[in-house]
Amino acid sequence: MPMPAKKPITTPIPVQLSEIEFNQFILPHLSMPKRGPKCKLGYHRLFNLILWVLYTGMQWKCLPVPKDCNGKAEIHYTTVYKVFAKWADDGSIEHAFVASVGHLAACNRLLGNAIQI
Numbered sequence: 001m002p003m004p005a006k007k008p009i010t011t012p013i014p015v016q017l018s019e020i021e022f023n024q025f026i027l028p029h030l031s032m033p034k035r036g037p038k039c040k041l042g043y044h045r046l047f048n049l050i051l052w053v054l055y056t057g058m059q060w061k062c063l064p065v066p067k068d069c070n071g072k073a074e075i076h077y078t079t080v081y082k083v084f085a086k087w088a089d090d091g092s093i094e095h096a097f098v099a100s101v102g103h104l105a106a107c108n109r110l111l112g113n114a115i116q117i
Helices: 019-029 043-056 077-089 092-106
Strands: none
Touching: 019 043, 019 092, 043 077, 077 092
């Protein structure tokens, strides 16, 4: 009789960060516009929308953007993509990822063997 598959020890990939986690670990590494209007939705919610697309692999145009009380989208999916593209191009997302991994390593929260580069 085959043995049942063991449950993985790892935790799932986060698809949503709390505002505290975002402000502590991600926001310091993201580039912010120097002029122009501020993001009405807030960068925390915008980042969670980006995480959702990256996790699910859905098309940007299918992104379930929040709606206001009149049923109108609070932000257009192309705006979310443009912010993601800017952060990806200028290295902001990479810096946030490296810093997050560094924090997890410092707290001994990484599982498995480290790969030496």
